[in-house]
Amino acid sequence: MKLHRDSADGTLLIQRYDSSGVVVAGETLRGSVVLTPQAVIGPWARDRDSLVAADFAALLEQAPGVVLIGTGKRQHFPAPALLRPLIEAGVGWEVMDTGSACRTYNVLASEGRKVLAALLFEE
Numbered sequence: 001m002k003l004h005r006d007s008a009d010g011t012l013l014i015q016r017y018d019s020s021g022v023v024v025a026g027e028t029l030r031g032s033v034v035l036t037p038q039a040v041i042g043p044w045a046r047d048r049d050s051l052v053a054a055d056f057a058a059l060l061e062q063a064p065g066v067v068l069i070g071t072g073k074r075q076h077f078p079a080p081a082l083l084r085p086l087i088e089a090g091v092g093w094e095v096m097d098t099g100s101a102c103r104t105y106n107v108l109a110s111e112g113r114k115v116l117a118a119l120l121f122e123e
Contacts, residue, residue, distance in 0.1 A: 011037045011109050017102045019073065020121050035117045036062055037109040044118050048076055057085035065114035066092040070101030072122040 012035060016023040021030035024040055034041035041062065045051045048071050056078075059067055067086055069078070075097050086093045096104065098119050108115040 011112075012040065013037075013106050013109055014102045014117075017099060022102060022119065030121070032118075032120045034059065034062075035105065035119070036064070037112075037115065045120065047122075048072065048078070048120050051078055051082055053082050053085055056082055059116055059118060060085060060089050060091065062116050063114065064091055064116035066094070066108065066116070068101040068105050068108075068115060068117045069093060069095045070098030070117065070119040071095060072098055072120050075100075 012024050014022050014024055014035070015026070021028060022033060022035075023029070024035060027040075029040065032044040032046065034044045045055045056067075071078075075095060077095050083093065094101075094104070098121060101117055101119055105115055105117040
């Protein structure tokens with residue numbers, strides 16, 4: 001699905017997404033990815049079944065205000081113990097399907113929010 005062009009102020013927005021990845025700043029990123037309005041952080045977990053608490057703790061290095069967790073075609077909540085690092089740090093989080101996470105990320109990034117998208121893809 002095509003979304004938006006990058007903003008004039010340099011904020012990284014998701015231009016397109018499909019079942020295997022996203023396009024950000026004209027670059028196609030396949031597989032899992034962590035994205036902030038300032039940077040593509042890189043790969044994240046292999047898939048939702050391989051997630052561990054350290055994967056969520058690593059997200060805190062970016063000092064996000066809110067973390068959007070895209071879990072593929074459907075919304076799948078991680079075990080509460082995995083989310084503990086975010087909860088203990090007082091960082092807001094939301095779990096949603098990856099398409100919804102991409103769209104929500106663009107809205108929040110466009111508003112200048114300190115958003116981080118941790119996106120998983122199924123293909």
